[in-house]
Amino acid sequence: MPPDHQFEHLPLVFKHHGPARLTGGGSDADLTKEFRRNRKSHSTTLLSSLTAASDAWRKTQVARREQDAPEVEAGIPLVLQVDTSLDLDDLRRQFAFEVVAEEEDGYVIVASEDVDLALFRQKVKDFAGGGTGSGNIAKVHELLDSDTQEDRLRRVLSERLFAEWPEMQDDALYICDVGIACTGNWAAPNPFKPRAHWKAETNQRHEEKNRAEVQAAYDRWDELREDRRAEVKRITDHYGAEVLGEYEKAVPVPDSFTLRVRIAARGLKDLVLSYPYVFEVTEPDEIETPQQQARDLEDQLAEIEFQAPAPDAPVVCVIDSGIQEEHRWLAAAVDGSVSKSFLPAPDADSVADHVAGGGHGTRVAGAVLYGRTIPKSGVVPLEARLQNARVLNGRCEMPREMFPPEVLEQVVEHFHRVGNTRLFNQSVNADSPCRTTHMSAWAAEIDRLSHENDILVVQSTGNLKTDRPAPRPGVAQLLETGRPYPDYLDQPACRLANPAQSLQAMTVGSVAIETLEQDGWRSIATASGAPSAFGRSGPGIWGVIKPEVVEQGGDFLVSDGAPPAVATPDVGANCYTELVRSTRNGGPAHARDCVGTSFAAPQVARIAARLQAVLPEEPCLLYRALIAQSARWPAWANGLSPAEQAALLRRIGYGIPDLDRATTNTDQRVTLITSGKTKLEAGGCHIYQVPVPERLRRPGEDHQIRIDVTLSYSTATRRTRRKHAYQATWLDWVTNRRDELLEPFVERAIKREAEYANQGRETFNWTVHPQVQYGLSGANRSAGTLQKDWAYINSYNLPRDFCIAVRGHQGWNTSPDSSAAYTLAVTFEATGGELSVYEEVRAEVLELIVQAEQEVEISD
Template sequence: MDVGISCINIEEQYSKCPKRESCKSDAEFKEKINQWLDKHNLTYEEWDDLYWKREQQLKSFLQNPLYRGEIVTSFAGDEVGISRLPDSFSCRIQILGTGLKDLLLNFPYIFDVSEADEFIAPSVTSNNSESDGEQFQLEAPQPNAPKVCIIDSGIQEIHPQLKVAISSNPYLSQSWVPGETNMTADYCRGGGHGTRVAGAVLYPRGIPQTGRQQAVCWLQNARILDAQNYLPKLLFPPDVLERIINIYYRQTKTRIYNHSIAGILPCRTQSMSSWAAAIDKLSWENDVLFIVAAGNIEARANYVTRPSIFVHIQAGCNYPEYLLESSARVANPAQSFQALTVGSVAHCTYNNPPLSSIAEENHPSAFSCSGPGIWDTIKPEVVEYGGDYVIDSSTPPNFTTPESVSPELIRSTRDGGKAVSADAVGTSFAAPKVTHIAAALEAAFPQESTLLYRALIVQSARLPVWTNNSDANLYHAIRTMGYGIPDINRALGNYPNRVTLTTRGLELIKARQARVYQVKVPEKFLAQGEGFDILIEITLSYVAEPRRTRRNRRKYLSTWLDWTCSKRGEDPVRFLDKVLKDYDAPEETEKDDGLFQWTLGRRQLGKGQTRPNGIDGIVKELSRSTGTVQKDWATIKSYELPKSFCIAVVGHTGWNQDSNAEVPFALAVSFEAVNSSIDVYTSFVEAEAKARTEIKPEQKIQIQQLV
């Protein structure tokens, strides 16, 4: 079992910050603040003492001879490890059932218990043959190209379509599988798993047959799955991820991590798992981006909380309805707030009676897990082409993955077979296609934060056309596909009819502050005679420090952010004043932005609630403000645009009461002329060059164009 142990002093660490009005002078207020901070923030020495005390109490409990308990994996050492969040530590134990019951009922500091997760290997139903691509040649990446760490089952590093992109440093190819620390190859039968994932990073749209192509990145190999494609019980995922970051980031500055591993069951929704919290904390402490697979629903393998597709069909719950069931929720650790979670869509419609694909082209794959995630966050955020199942008309139906519905992938040849084939499906192979975009962004903007990479990937995502048919379709699509399918060209740059404006570098904000940006709209858009549609997209990406004992999204993070827009004709200074004045206003008094009819809006409705007049959002059951990446979009006639408008990023108090605590963020804003050839890019660049207005000396209103 994985257990979470609380390490907080409630009376001191959770006391409220002193208020200015309760003090007679500034000096007295400052003194009280300093006293409160001394109590609120434990030093590393105090934290180590408290951790050691709680660990010894747990060990003493487990040593009862009647329980035969022990800690399988824990985080010892002088430095704070990933299991040791600011309020807790996590470890894996084994214990008899009677001891577990006693632990749950009588150990005062335990707040979370769960069974160790198991990993679902993707289905491989045949050995479909493809050309070995002998006439194609992959060229090595640039020496300073981005590095991508593949956390998986190992890689066949000598594979002809991979070997030139494998880092030559043997220190960057490691195994954490117990008893196999010197074995980094992909030993999974049926063509491997990590090898397929690594290939999808380099070849997101299939392997070329001829010509030459330079690899976008260097691949690094971190093996944690064994030869049966299982995550060994003796491996505690938070511990392994911490060790991987210690090697690949803190020593070689690898910033992108492909994590195509997820549990077999839906993630829990009460508290964040230790696995997902580890990803969140590593993302907070380091400039890294984890790209995580959403998880798979098995065709026939059935679990109590994750019925198979076959069981759903037998029960009369057909595709796509079962994707909205709670049993289809994303798998651990895909609920991580600060990872980018990737689901799967079908890339084609297969119809060859009596065989047909379950999903149609650009619809969510039959096996892809859905949202919302923990605390109603939008998960997965994006989707890519990971294949689909084909069924026949027999009763019960047979499930297959023919070549035409499976993505073309590199295949391990250790146990024979072709070097390239299309015989496996799963979100495992959708995630690395998004990783490819992240690597391309790092190659183009090496000095920028991974927060901007995540923002631009989500900003580039687009839902398929069929989702526009009705609000019900749109709601279903966001539940299953998030913000849609990302596009590498939209993420990397601009078109004549589309421009993306972004912040550059890390922007920092404190709770109870607002950063306001002004966008100047080109005058040529405002003419009444034009009347073309403008698609406006805004994405905010931020990271904050997590606390795992909290069971609320706004208290899980040290500081949480959201964004809002000014109304038509609203002065920037008045807009900033209003944003700060309304900081503590009740949610039900929240008014809409007044300018755009957003798709999601800032507020979501609870069950049985009705939306008051004046609150924005077409899809009322979901909110853009729930996660750490927040996108919304709207279409407006060009002549309805104002001369300028403002966007405010607002900081809100989470668990951290320190008024000086800051969190970083990145913001992206796009304008696109829909079905029009008008030159949006040039118009906005010229307009932005003229618009550099200040609200206050310390508060510039500025958005830079992405070039």
């Protein structure tokens, strides 16, 4: 008798919601304790530093007036080193400082409207005598003062600009992205919550007062933002600068805005040194292009017929160099009616792919449709539609007058807000490693757009060149310096490229297809599924696991010569990705002649499109979760040491995703999912239950079960903050122990008046692990917004119920209404292929759902 199902994903059963029992919070640093013991000494040091900083600032302003520089009515910038356990909002509440930017290692850039720093000065004096309300002075470890503002410049400027700063010629022109903070030194009051014992009119009066106070705070932020725009414009206009673009989050209270300006060095220096709210200055990213190899081959016609996708088929927007829309392998899928070029003249009217040697966007579009293998004959039904957003010119470059976050917002506006496109592939990166202090404007825009619009951006990690001098060495130079493959991929120069560090992007790296040694050439990768020689690696910003997944993007070959050459010669064709290629300038319609992470990413976008076809009403957060959930390391990785596996996690993330595993189940595999976006507030906890059938737990049975759990969430962000403080609310997940029942786990996970009985000692052997001291060295499961882990367990050791708690934590937003939206996926798979899992779990889940519905009816 056939089953009464299609092996669809099963629902996760929600069991409890309550306040999370959270531990930790950070203890005071040893230096803080030392300063509490020696208050007078610490106060004397701080008073000396703040007096020196205030005096230096006054002298600077006098000198500016003598030089006829534009008037700046802003205040004084300061660099503080603070205890990392300090709530940065205390700097605002207690000292009236505006937090301009949170930096690494406990450093914070702040600004004070009062150049004399009277309030802070008084608190420092009070601390010496043990005065009330001055205790946090002990957590202000140092105030860095300098006539040249070197400590501030070191943190505000990019590495290159900081190195060039002393030698900049006044009239030299620079194009820079300048970030301006606008958080202010106030906060909106928390929403009013009615009191049960108050009269209705009293509650209403307080609620109206609260709304007025909240609105007043928002009005102040609007005014502050416009004032700072005007102040910056006054400075840039004075020096004849040109504003090329502007990025600002379209949220009620943006914490910053970023300007791309063309400005003389004299003006740039004055802007940075005199305007205290500048928190970041970087040069525009150069867009990297993958290694291109033109082939003089004739186009071979195939006996093939393409069936156009259904009108309601999923849509993938390709953000790239344009598409050869009339290409035989693409034409039936391209929606040319909405194609758009976002380039300035003379490319504004052309959406074609003008990149020589076979194109770039055309290749990417083909990979979205066909994945690893291009069909050669027969009837080919197309499952997705393609949209064409041209942002790169014929040199595969984005002109500098185009500001990437602004362009991305325009792309989403055109394709999503008008046509409701939800899937975007962006195989476009900077050609250098991303910075790790603050989220870039480009990456932050991906985070914002993803959170607000329920879209998924599939993003490549970027590539290393075959040959390039330091400080951004190519693969040849890395090998010449004695760094063997794959260890050189862990060098900072090989870190993933902007905007691949975005928390919400599905970041995709590349792995090798196969190995080869022939005619004096050999592949650099040592195994199929090993990291590609050119693939940039993680971790991402703040230790986030990036890339999350990888696909086959090919590999470089190295010659036997001395010195060895690194290239993609014809002999290595089987090591290169098979791709559709543009025929505008001749050549074949498809070939194995190009490699790059650019062509790994669209293979993952293809899986996302299939997920949208299978689960059209579900959020993109779930597509992202299921892609990661389906990913696996190559089989050879199981034999690696823990240190080698930790390195592999940095290079290929969770592994290679699988379309079938992401979209369906088998008799030996079952995946359970939440439906829709579930919101969880900071301090809250949601608990889910997966019943484990007795037959799977039967003593004497010895089957290996792999358990995968993936949490995917999004929340509002602030670019001036770092790590978890970048997010309004951040989430993590924990599970019950192997010998812990549901109710004891609920007591342990949810905060209640009674102390819980600490039952259960046998934990799951998670690979990454929620605690950094366990699991793979250096890996931090909860650092990002896509959190996956997996464990192997003998079937007879499975618990009666497998339980997961999703927990909310406070980020930058202190409002009790702050929340994050999430999806969750859990998979059980019998790795030996002998144990029936799906039918057994499905029966138990359906029974549990009925019980839950009956419990609701009784409670009602």
